[in-house]
Amino acid sequence: MGxxxxxxxxxxxxxxxxxxxxLVKGSGFGLLVDIIVGIVGAFIGGWLAGVxxxxxxxxxxxxxxxxxxxAxxxxxIVRLFKRT
Structure with a gap:
């Protein structure tokens, strides 16, 4: 990986x-959290698209x-667990 x-x-x-x-919250979460959410979301989205x-x-x-x-x-999913 370069x-x-x-x-x-x-x-x-x-x-x-x-x-x-x-789209979900109405504003971003801040640059670092946006990056993390986006990268994890890419894995989730890629996996789901493959399935x-x-x-x-x-x-x-x-x-x-x-x-x-x-994302x-x-x-x-995070909101489901956060509310409980």
């Missing part, structure tokens, strides 16, 4: 986490969409 790959993960994670925060046999394509936009969907799911 430095470009890590930078791409951070950018995609930040954008996806920020978008998920906007369901869905492909959103390749490239930055598809990665951001997949990561955002996963939204992650936020909902």
């Amino acid at each position: 430095s470009h790959d890590i930078i791409a993960w951070l950018i995609i994670g930040a954008v996806a986490g920020w978008l998920a925060g906007k 369901l046999g869905i492909s959103l394509g390749v490239g930055w936009i598809a990665s951001i969409i997949t990561a955002t969907i996963g 939204i799911i992650l936020i909902f």
Whole structure:
């Protein structure tokens, strides 16, 4: 994994986490948490897409969409456990 790959993960994670925060909460969570939520969301979204046999394509936009969907799911799961 090169430095470009890590930078791409951070950018995609930040954008996806920020978008998920906007869509679910109404605002972002802060840069660091947005990145973490986005990266974890990318794993969740990628896994879920594989299980369901869905492909959103390749490239930055598809990665951001997949990561955002996963991040939204992650936020909902965290909220389920946080409320109890």
